[in-house]
Amino acid sequence: MKRIVTFALLFLLICSNNPYGVVHAKEMPPPVSADxxxxxxxxxxxxxxxxxxxxxxxxxxxxxxxxxxxxxxxxxxxxxxxxxxxxxxxxxxxxxxxxxxxxxxxxxxxxxxxxxxxxxxxxxxxxxxxxxxxxxxxxxxxxxxxxxxxxxxxxxxxxxxxxxxxxxxxxxxxxxxxxxxxxxxxxxxxxxxxxxxxxxxxxxxxxxxxxxxxxxxxxxxxxxxxxxxxxxxxxxxxxxxxxxxxxxxxxxxxxxxxxxxxxxxxxxxxxxxxxxxFTFTKLYQKGALVTTYNKDGLSIPLIAAYDFYYIKAKDDTNVPQVTLKDKNLMFRFFKKGDIVDEASISFEGREIGKLKLASSITHGEKQVLNSNNMQKIIMKNKYLLAVPPIIIILAVVFVLKRRVFSNK
Incomplete structure (x- = not known):
């Protein structure tokens, strides 16, 4: 039994694996005397x-x-x-x-x-x-x-x-x-x-x-x-x-x-x-949907943790781009409103800032164990079916808590 639990722990751990440039306007800036x-x-x-x-x-x-x-x-x-x-x-x-x-x-x-x-x-x-x-x-x-x-x-x-x-x-x-x-x-x-x-x-x-x-x-x-x-x-x-x-x-x-x-x-x-x-523009209001995390069958709507503004030329019609950090949220526990990711905001090829992202839903032990990805792990490794559910739950919780503390 100890070998099975140890293997399950290792298997789950492996699976869980301006800054700013100048904004340009079409109008030429005025000449100035200062160097x-x-x-x-x-x-x-x-x-x-x-x-x-x-x-x-x-x-x-x-x-x-x-x-x-x-x-x-x-x-x-x-x-x-x-x-x-x-x-x-x-x-x-x-x-x-x-x-x-x-x-x-x-x-x-x-x-x-x-x-x-x-x-x-x-x-x-x-x-x-x-x-x-x-x-x-x-x-x-x-x-x-x-x-x-x-x-x-x-x-x-x-x-x-x-x-x-x-x-x-x-x-x-x-x-x-x-x-x-x-x-x-x-x-x-x-x-x-x-x-x-x-x-x-x-x-x-x-x-x-x-x-x-x-x-x-x-x-x-x-x-x-x-x-x-x-x-x-x-x-x-x-x-x-x-x-x-x-x-x-x-x-x-x-x-x-x-x-x-x-x-x-x-x-x-x-x-x-x-x-x-130039105009001071609000890109996202606090609580607004920024993007959705989609990976391994998991879908997490990510919302802005605070208002995000940027500067653009008044006649510029381009739209900023959002890039998420490469984080795996599958085996993380978090509540609705918790900060779970960070987005890099780019505009016209340059980074204009970073935005903390919060989850708009709760993702706890129940959601992890009932997830499609977890079910696939169990089905692919049928010997896990012989392990009492409480052991699997404890193993998952143990691994996740170790990861949380190790990241602090």
Missing amino acids: GAVILDAATGQLLYSKDPDTAYPPASTTKIMTALLTLENTNLNDKVIIGKNPPNVDGTRVGLCEGEQLTVKDLLYGLLLASDNDCAEALAEHIGGTMDKFVAKMNKRAKELGAKNTNFVNPTGLFDENHKTSARDLALMMRALSKHPEYSKIATTISYTIPATNKSPQPREVWNENKLIQKQSTYYYSGCLGGKTGYTVQSFHSYVSTATRNGQQLIVALIHDKNKTFFPDAVALFNFGFNN
């Missing part, structure tokens, strides 16, 4: 346009996008910050912080994002990292986590250093992460902010937003702009990163190493190109 430029869709991470997207350039004060991201991820806006001895002595633009002065994170963020004050950047860096070196290490670590492959930060301000660089694509990825924080857009779309009096400054200090895309009186005002950040040093030239939304679609424009200071009109032109030529 590196991208339009990135915020929801999918797809590039709609790129010009030398991965060459690293000194980003100047657009660096503060990462400083702001780490601030929002690691602090509360009402946290108190005591200014150390270093921030008041930093080069470049300053709001006028004093050693020992107490401000909130919120006050410093307004100074950082509106007026690009370097003393605010260093104060936040020391508050979060303890030291400048530790904060810079956090910047580089976070950049890598976001997929930034051509970035190396040396400071939280963007002051020029030959080793301090990023690319247009990387800058867009950082803005993508930052714009997910509602506090960012609230701050970045404020025209002016008054930093209240402190223990070291009896007079309030006002900071003004330098981003012309949110200034209604500006020629470059852009309805739907959620914020942006400029950058400039003599060695770095001009850079700019911004994000805007229209009809539920959010785009990010990044421009870096612009010698001609045309980043505001160029950003407007790129936003218009992106919104006019």
Whole structure:
């Protein structure tokens, strides 16, 4: 009997055996002055346009996008910050912080994002990292986590250093992460902010937003702009990163190493190109049938585990293709709604994402044992008929549970 059960177990075990490219539009994109430029869709991470997207350039004060991201991820806006001895002595633009002065994170963020004050950047860096070196290490670590492959930060301000660089694509990825924080857009779309009096400054200090895309009186005002950040040093030239939304679609424009200071009109032109030529399309709604698993006589309707969107040119009539992983579901137990597979979604020859798939039916021990495939196994191996059904059931359950645990 032991030999028969062992053989049955072995037999059943044997039997059970962007990422993203650029989306193309028919309309030609507008010319831009910057050496590196991208339009990135915020929801999918797809590039709609790129010009030398991965060459690293000194980003100047657009660096503060990462400083702001780490601030929002690691602090509360009402946290108190005591200014150390270093921030008041930093080069470049300053709001006028004093050693020992107490401000909130919120006050410093307004100074950082509106007026690009370097003393605010260093104060936040020391508050979060303890030291400048530790904060810079956090910047580089976070950049890598976001997929930034051509970035190396040396400071939280963007002051020029030959080793301090990023690319247009990387800058867009950082803005993508930052714009997910509602506090960012609230701050970045404020025209002016008054930093209240402190223990070291009896007079309030006002900071003004330098981003012309949110200034209604500006020629470059852009309805739907959620914020942006400029950058400039003599060695770095001009850079700019911004994000805007229209009809539920959010785009990010990044421009870096612009010698001609045309980043505001160029950003407007790129936003218009992106919104006019591409559409944010829902391919599958959560719970919608994606495909049906058909193998070995088993049919399992597979549904989307969540909404899946993609970007396409507005006049493109092609349809995305779905490819399932090569999984055998015959001897797996799962309930209705369990994730059982994953689909690779391709569009015009490139992968645009992966989608988790759930079963719309339950497939348990009863279904496995009553399946046509199981009946065929038993009929082909008639000696299994001599094995009590309970033994077969236990053998199947044992094998399946071993496989489940071994895959964890």
